Amino acid sequence: MRLAATLEVHGHDVTSINRDYAQGVSDVDVLALATREARVLVTFDRDFGELVVRHREPHAGVIYLRLGVVPLAAKAERLLESIDYLASQNRPPFLVVTPIAIRSAPE
Structure with a gap:
């Protein structure tokens, strides 16, 4: 089961860029869409940290998963x-999630 499906099973309202939108959507557009829809963005892409922390782009929360090679269940x-x-x-933080810690990135 993919992460989006896992979230749905746990009762979360999920939109998936890969499933629900055309290919080639820019990171800026993805972040803006999530913000407009008041959605937390879950990503494996550290470029969103650049947008949120460095460029101060508005957001409704970002969870950046830095988990490496671990089983999907983990x-x-x-x-x-x-x-x-x-x-x-x-307030909605930019979270960095590793196998051993969850921390808010400075904004």
Whole structure:
């Protein structure tokens, strides 16, 4: 089961760029779309950190998964933990998720 499907099984409303949108959508457009729709962006692409942290692009929350080569079940577990952490925050953070830690990147 893919991560998007795992989130859906856990009751989350999910949109997938790969599944729901045309190929070739830029990172800037993806971030803007997620922000417009008040969606948390889940990504393996560190370029979103550049957009959010360095360029101060608005966002509704970003979860950057830096998990390396781990089984899908472990990725899903860390993602669900990250969503719980995100819900406890006062403002939408840029989260960096590794196998051993979840941290908010400075903005």
